[in-house]
Amino acid sequence: MDLVAVEERFGSWMAQYAYANLITQDKLLEMGRVDNGAVVVGGRRFTTLIAAFEPFPMPGLLPLMEQLAATGGRVIWSGPPPVLGRDGVPALETWGKLFGVSYRPEAEEGLMAPGRRVIFEGALGNLEPQTILTDLLIDHVYPTTPLEGVEVLARTQAGVVGTRRIFPGGGSAITLGFRPRDDQSGSLGYESRTWFEALLALGAYPGSGRWPDTNDNTEYLSRTTRYLFCRFPNGTVAVAPHLRDVPEDWDGGFARDAVRDAAAMKRVALPSEEIDLQGVRVHGHSVTYNGRWSMAFRMGARDGVSSQKPILLAFAGAHCDRITVDGQETVFADGPVDQIAWGPIPPERRVVPGAALQMMVHGTGQIRIPTTLTGPVRVYAEGARPGSRGPEVAATLEDGVLSIRMIPETRGRWLYAVQE
Known part of the structure; x- marks a missing residue:
């Protein structure tokens, strides 16, 4: 999470999500490895890898993501597409090939969209629309153009902001060109659960399989x-x-x-x-x-x-x-x-x-x-x-x-x- 490197008023807490394990890309590349559709860190297997806000990926992050998706895992990139890597090398072309989209960067990164709604479709069609709350950088939206065969998952008035590319081995690479909200305490008087519902719909919270009619996953129950x-x-x-x-x-x-x-x-x-x-x-x-x-x-x-x-x-x-x-x-x-x-x-x-x-x-x-x-x-x-x-x-x-x-x-x- 590199929010502070983009805008000094923000910290990584602006993009945190409770029902996942958090790790920096530095530690992921140091300690993680891909094994048969999962990232293995500390002896534990994770089949879904999310970049919550990574505008400057380190060398090795995008190749690791591609390996995960190609072997059956799930990669989700939310927020801004990376124009440059942390080492200053252009990263947008590599990122676009991985996710099956094209993105045209603007002088002002992303578009302000306060009050506009994200409407979901496809695999996320059951999600409630999400309203973009502010014009702050963290709430900018990033429209992309999906390439042939890439599924559209979400749109705003500005264009497509959610896509999914399915790999031959069953893995997937997903973009969410906005900040998915997950306000579980209902601090605005109503609950917002975009992150949770999106991950659930994409299969990130599978049950144990003992009861076909019951999801007994601990994150789901929580x-x-x-x-x-x-x-x-x-x-x-x-x-x-x-x-x-x-x-x-x-x-x-x-x-x-x-x-x-x-x-x-x-x-x-x-x-x-x-x-x-x-x-x-x-x-x-x-x-x-x-x-x-x-x-x-x-x-x-x-x-x-x-x-x-x-x-x-x-x-x-x-x-x-x-x-x-x-x-x-x-x-x-x-x-x-x-x-x-x-x-x-x-x-x-x-x-x-x-x-x-x-x-x-x-x-x-x-x-x-x-x-x-x-x-x-x-x-x-x-x-x-x-x-x-x-x-x-x-x-x-x-x-x-x-x-x-x-x-x-x-x-x-x-x-x-x-x-x-």
């Missing part, structure tokens, strides 16, 4: 329900009440001020802290759960054998005593506990002999934790020094369930299960 859902590479799914309907209402500054913060909070209606999921389908799982604040879970096979019935390997929640995942109910407490969390310690963190399971409970009573541990197990509270071994905690292991009797002395302390 934008269409009152919860924020997240997924992680190790299979963990997390959920919390979403703040997307809360308008941003603070006076800026570079430090917190308790008095001013309190005044701002009086004007803000926060959502309920309760989480109430009843058979919600998310990331390939059906989940029933009631609690508060936030929750995360990870299912896994016992002993790593995929054919065995999965268990609740890891969990974190508040004001809860159970969760049902894919029809399998796990009751881990006799009644709701304030907070509870557990998870296996990954091999790279283990020492011999050392802990294999880590847990913490803000509560008392009997706690039952599913585990893959076998054989004699001892549970210890953390000592006075972080990482040191403290007093032993009464525990039993039977049929893959570790039972611990929580007492006030162990409440809120890290507990570690050590396999003898």
Whole structure:
């Protein structure tokens, strides 16, 4: 995002979008690679790559985009076409060939279009028209001429501002010659969701495929329900009440001020802290759960054998005593506990002999934790020094369930299960 290089009044925040992972082109070229229709960064695969505002592409960015589209991925370029690259070399011809359009730059980059509407068609035909709000640079529009075989996706009074080129391998290169708005909090009195609806229509938010009639994609659910859902590479799914309907209402500054913060909070209606999921389908799982604040879970096979019935390997929640995942109910407490969390310690963190399971409970009573541990197990509270071994905690292991009797002395302390 090079907004500051174009106009000193703007920062990259002017083109940010919540339901995507953000990366600069510098880091993308340093850390990313194309693999069979996806960009791989940090071990994660991304099949859609968006340039939110990149008037000066670095050498290597457009070739990477072309490779992605040619192998089945999806490339979206919004905002101004690049006339020059960051190295000063002309980039417009290369860009035009990639996206299948021609663009004639003007002395004033783009056209002012305040009050005009972007009308969608083709693959984006179900989107509501978007009104261009200002005459500021960030809201300029960039009409292009699509070449033969390129689909028109959007128009304004000034001409075509949205196109899609389909590659033989199924990939696509898409232009959106304007700033798609996504005002999820409805700060103008109404919600605008052009980015989300466009990405959804173009296939950027696919479901897991477990339920053909349900989109259980975490980004899709986060934008269409009152919860924020997240997924992680190790299979963990997390959920919390979403703040997307809360308008941003603070006076800026570079430090917190308790008095001013309190005044701002009086004007803000926060959502309920309760989480109430009843058979919600998310990331390939059906989940029933009631609690508060936030929750995360990870299912896994016992002993790593995929054919065995999965268990609740890891969990974190508040004001809860159970969760049902894919029809399998796990009751881990006799009644709701304030907070509870557990998870296996990954091999790279283990020492011999050392802990294999880590847990913490803000509560008392009997706690039952599913585990893959076998054989004699001892549970210890953390000592006075972080990482040191403290007093032993009464525990039993039977049929893959570790039972611990929580007492006030162990409440809120890290507990570690050590396999003898």
